[in-house]
Amino acid sequence: MREIVTLQVGGFANFIGSHFWNFQDELLGLADDAYGDPIYRSPSLDMDVLYRSGETQQGNLTYTPRLISIGFQGSLGSLSPSGSSSNEIPSSDPSDIITWVGGVSKRVSEPHKKNLFLQSLCEEQTTDNASASYGSKSGDESLIIEDKELTESLENDVNFWTDFSKVHYHHRTFYELHGSWGTVQEFDNYGIGKQLFSGSLQAEEISDRLRFFVEECDHIQGIQCIVDDSGGFSGVAADLLEHVADEYPNKPVLLYSARGPYSKATSKRESVKRALHDAVSLSMLSSFCRLMVPIGLPSLSSSQVSAFLRVDDSKPFHCSAVYAASMHSISLPFRMDPLGPASNSSGHVSGAVDIAELAHMLSGQTWQNRVAILDAAMPAPALNGYGTGRGSFQRSLHPLTPETAADVEDPQAVESLVVHGALSSGGQRASISEATSSICSGYDEGGSTRPRFFHISVALCPLPIPLPFPSIFGPLVDRHGGMVGGGGNQQRRRGALEVSSIPMAARLRSTAAVLPFVQRRSDDFRRLGVQRGSAGARLLSEWGLAMDEAEDVGEALSKMATALNPHPDLSSDSD
Structure with a gap:
């Protein structure tokens, strides 16, 4: 077995991770359901890659994510740092300290209240402690709270990423940074x-x-890392990943640099600070990973990815769900069985690849391009049902990476595409061979957009939609992710009670289309950080970057941009 350890660093990263682990928990529950859909009981996806087996001091068996989650103090909501959901106030009494003879005052903050969803989890755990999947949509008549009330509660009462998590965690998972109260x-x-x-x-x-x-x-x-790149957690992650590179030099890191919903800068100083942060963060984080995938659109709701979705950009609960679904899809090949009959086109999966192989495929032997684009189709269209002509299925995928160029002719482009739960044009589940053949035909027909090399991974298992998933599906999405006729309220949102699963497609691309993302940060850093009299030179000094270190950052960004630019003679040095 080839295990993966996951790191989640920062608030929005933990929102994404919470959805990601809910998907895994739902898969585990569906696989254990003897009366459920057999498509989820495939032995070809090894969940032990992400999970660890253990035992409590009381002798109870556990199965928990191999995960470290880092966040602000107080960011766990009603979940305790030990991984249990509890509202109990610590019983320690400062008056018991015998080395202090002065007066003592004690102040205890009110614990965060559980929303209806978390209350239902506690109820289920009490009534059926052996349940392996909480909050399932099967319908437990013993529950006092109806599922419809739970979904409405989640739409209105999610303040922390733990408010919609249905997963049991290891007691070593959570780490709250000392002295980093997010509200202070x-x-x-x-x-x-x-x-x-x-x-x-x-x-x-x-x-x-x-x-x-x-x-x-x-x-x-390898190590799968999600970093909230909107603030100080990128600095925390850089230090942590530098340690990983020193202690585990042969273990590749796949890094998702995530950005939550955008807000406009309120002043010129704020604008300069953000631009320098983005440049320094890109340079530093990319130097400590094999492959970096920036995700986070300025407006997910207005993007092409959301053509069949109804996303509220102001809710991290909504936005993070889309990114998590795409990351889940990308991670499937890491768990596929590469051996035996299940690995061929007549089985349940095809195209197994591990993190090192994926990074080598996309970055090459020289690691010149460590930055990749993540594309997604959610839900994926029916095979041969999305328009006609060359690469029609591929054209249904749209970037979740910001500031990318469209229709770039890059003869050196490399792609890795993952499709799972694909439907045929008739709405039936497509076999592995049908899906592979249909997708390959889109590449084989050639054309200016054909990459130099492409890899395809296919699985029969669709993306299950757990109960604590936001109501973001539009009215055209049916119960199994197919498309139904129009009519009715087009703004109506559908959630887990109406959509049980969807086909998904996600793709990582190594291409010059990411050049605008890199070039902007390179130009901003040179203009605002290192040029004589630049507005941000003092700011970089306050951040602890000496002049020679700042010059190294600028040089690294310039080299990244140069490696990506297919026409370097046409580049501009202007501001």
Whole structure:
């Protein structure tokens, strides 16, 4: 087995991770359901890649994500740092300290209240402690709270990423950064995160937890990392990943640099600070991973990805669900059985690949391009049912990576496409061979958009929609992710009670189409950070970047842009 350890660093990263692990928990529950759809009981997807088996001190068996989650103090809501959902106030009494003879005052904050969804989990755990999947849509008549009330509660009462998590976690999973209360102080740039974390005991504490998960693996294939790149957590992640690179030099890191819903800068200083943060973060984070995938559109609701979705950009609960679904799809080949009859076109999966192979495929031997584009189709269209002509299925995928160019002719482009739960044009589930043949035909017909190399992974299992999934599907999406006729209220949202699963397609691309993303950060850093008299030179110094370090950042960004630019003679040095 080739295990994966997952890191989630920052608030929005944990929102994404919460959805990601809900998908895994739903798959586990469906696989254990003897009366459920057999499509979910495929032995070809090994969940042990992401999960670890254990045992409590009381002798109870556990099965928990191999995960470290890092966030602000107080960001766990009603979930305790030990991984249990509890509203109990700690019983420790400061008056018991015998070395202090002065007066003592005690202040205890009110615990966060559970929303209806979390209350229902506690109810289910009490009535059926052996249940392996919580909040399922099967309908438990013993529950007092109806599923419809739960979905409405989630739309209105999600303040923390733990408010919609239905997963049991290991007690070493959660780490709250000391001195980083998100509601008290600003934590909005690379420098402040670096200063808080670098050289502190916290770095060693997190490293110990990582060592625990890594060293119990038989043959770890790599580390999957999600970082909230909108503020100081990118500095925290850079320090952590530098340690990973030093201690585990042969373990590849697949890094998703995530950005939550955007807000406009309120001043010129704020605009300069954001531009420098984005440049420094890209340079530093990309240097400590094999492959970096920026995700987070300025407006997901108005993007082409949301053609059949109804996303509220102001809700991280909504936006993070789309990114998590795409990441789930990309991770499926890491869990596929590469051996035996299940790996061929007559089985349940095809196209197994591990993290190292994927990174090598997209970045090449020289690792010149470490930045890839993530595309998605949610739900994926029916095979041969999305228009006509060359590459029609491929044209249904649209970028979740911001600031990418469209219709770029890049003869060196490389793609890795994952499709699962595909439907035929008649609405029936397509076989592995049908899906593979249909998708390959889109590439084989050639044309200017044909990549130099492409890899296809296919699985029969669709994306299950768990109960704590937001109501973001439009009225044209039917129960199994197919398209139905129009009419009615086009703004109406459908959720888990009406959509049980959907076909998904996600793609990683190594292409010059990511050049605008890199070039803008390179230009901004040169103009605002290192040019004589630049507005941000003092800011970089406050972040702890000496002049020579700032020049290294600028040079690294320039090299990234140069490697991506197919026409370097046409590039401009103007501001």
